[in-house]
Amino acid sequence: MKQQWKWSLRLLIACASMALSNxxxxxxxxxxxxxxxxxxxxxxxxxxxxxxxxxxxxxxxxxxxxxxxxxxxxxxxxxxTVPPGGDGSGIPEPKPTVGKHLGSYFAQWGIYGRNYKLRNLVDTGGDKNLTFLNYAFGNVYADGRCNIVTRAENGNGDGGDGWADYQRGFAANESVDGVGDTWDAKLKGNFNQLKKLKLRNPNLKVMISLGGWTWSKNFSTFARTDAGRKALVSSCIDLYVKGNLPVAEGAGGAGVAKGIFDGIDIDWEYPVSGGLAGNAYDPSDKQNFTLLMKEFRTQLDALAAANKRRYYLTAAIGSGVDKIRNTEPGLYSSYLDWVNIMSYDFHGGWETVGPTNFQSALYGDSAAPVTGDLIKYNINDAVAALVAAGMPKAKIIVGIPFYGRGWKGVKAGPKGDGLYQAATSPAAGTYEAGVDDYKVLVQKRATRYVHPVTKQLWSYDGNEFWSYDDPAVINTKSAYIKAQGLGGMFSWSLDGDDAQGTLIKAMNVVRQ
Structure with a gap:
């Protein structure tokens, strides 16, 4: 009996030990x-x-x-726990892309009036198609540093929306994984949704895109000196890649966003000239753009060595030949993993009374009423200019607009289709005159045409002319990318697609 009691006690201890081990x-x-x-x-x-x-x-x-x-x-x-050789975030490092790249931009502000959240992308299944996603935008402020604030943009490049970035709580029905943010979470907002998206698709690379049309004001000033470049780059890596977010509204803190961003996308619009009138410019921007890319690459590589993982560096560039000649494509591209050419906005409502023309033509048309550099405002000529300047074809990613540009008061012209005709003004748009999303344009009652030379679609209803891409146009551009040996395609921006994700699904043909 005594021996049996001892045996039972030993068994009990063993079971308890096993339970504790588990x-x-x-x-x-x-x-x-x-x-x-x-x-x-x-x-x-x-x-x-x-x-x-x-x-x-x-x-x-x-x-x-x-x-x-x-x-x-x-x-x-x-x-x-910290995976061996990782950054300590617990988020898997994405594997390098095999085959063509397929990406898109997610606009920070799209969660408001457009009511487009990353959950919308998941609901269409489009997130499984993407190899990279760029979050637009991060700002570089007047002190030459990346930072996140919550302040309405007043035209001086000092705005920001930390609330959308990481402070706003998403409800369960808005969330990528169906789980809502808790009130006391240190990471909420779009950044937490990006994190959840990466967990759904571990090979998705997420980049923070810096600058853009509104926030490119200060690049020139701080790219002019070695000290300015070093400080700017260090601050952006610390904020986004290391994830050290400012504490605000109960969110943020050291390392809170670590592992979300796999790299940085530079959207300087534009070196030397172009962009907003208030931007800083200098002839030395041509060389300084290259030096800035070199500094980003140097500091990202140093962090990669420390964390034993890879970080990516890309850039969005103007595709007009005038923008291309203001940079050194053969030099700066050596520091980049790929280059997103903004192959859209070739023509639009800023040409107030026309003539109507294509905003994202694949090829130039000798019959188009344009002169000078505008003759080469098309994808094929942009690619040719970049290759001639030394950029490898495999690094060129072609841009697809998920929106169109248009005019009203357009004369029918000799062919009755409104092409290359005078207009009275930009057409009315949902958010801005002269521009509207694909999901809106595809519903318009108008005759649609595809130009035999430029390969882009346009519609005309006797008054309004709109130029935009649909799945058939995207298919033609995909075939061009494959034939030319280019790196892939991306789109601006996800919120312009329809509820079925028609365009992002059409883009997937480039990887097939």
Missing amino acids: LASAAECNPWNSASVYTQGLYSTYGGKTWRAKWYTQNEIPGSNQWGPWEERPASECTP
Whole structure:
């Protein structure tokens, strides 16, 4: 009897020890890895959810079989640990893209009037098509530093929206994974949705895009000196890549956004000339643009060596030949993983009374009423200019507009189609005169044409002329990209697509 009691006590202690061991294992979790072995009680994360193994398993995706070895558990039951050689964020490093790149821009402000959130992308399945996503935009302020503030833009380049970036709480029905933000979370807003998107698609590369049309004012000033470049680049990497967010509205803090951004996209509009009238300019911008790219590459590589992972550097550039000659494509592209050419806005409502013309033509038309550099405002001539200047074809990513540009009061002309005709003014648009989203334009009752030379679509109803891309035009451009050996395509911007994700799905043909 005494011996039996001792044996029972030992068994009880052993069981308790095993339970404690399982609890210790359960306290740690990392992203699921197909090569890893998971025994009963071990945790992992996959698809934005937390999973616990019910028995021995290897190479079975969590959630793929309701009767399988994995059961979903509350995220609070485990804490991500630092993966070997990682940045410590617990977010998997995306693998380099195989084949063509396929990307898009997500506009920070799209969550307001346009009511477009990253959940909309997920609902169409479009997130599975993308290899990269650029978040637009981050600002470089008058002190030559990246920062995040919440302040309405007054035209001096001093605005920002930290509320949208990481402070606004998203409800469950707005969230990528169907889980709402808690009031006390340090990371909310679009940044948390980007994080969840990366967990759904671990090979998606997310970049912060700096500048843009509104916030390119200060690039020239701080790119002129070595000290200015070093300070600017260091601040942007610290803020976005290292994830050290300003504390505001109960959110933010050191490392809070670490692992969300896999690199930086520079959208300087434009070196030497162009862009907003209040932007700083200097003839030395031509060389300084290259030096700024070099500094970004140097500092990103240093961080990559420390974290034993890769960081990406890209740029969005003007595709007009006048913008191209103001830079050194053969030099600066050596520091970049790829280059997004903004191959749209060739013509639009700023040409107030026309003549009507194409905003994103694939080829030039000798019959078009243009002169000088405008003759080469088309994709094919932009690509030719970049290649002639030394940019590798494989680094050229062609831009697709998810919107159109148009005029009203357009004369029918000799062919009755409104092409190359005078107008009275830009057409009315949902948010801005002369521009509207694809989802709006595709609903208009108008005759549609595709030009046999430029390969772009336009519509005309006897009064309004609109030029935009549809799936057929995108298919033609995809074939061009493949034939030319270019790197892929991207779009501006996701919120212009329809509720079915028609255009982002059409773009996927470039990877097939």
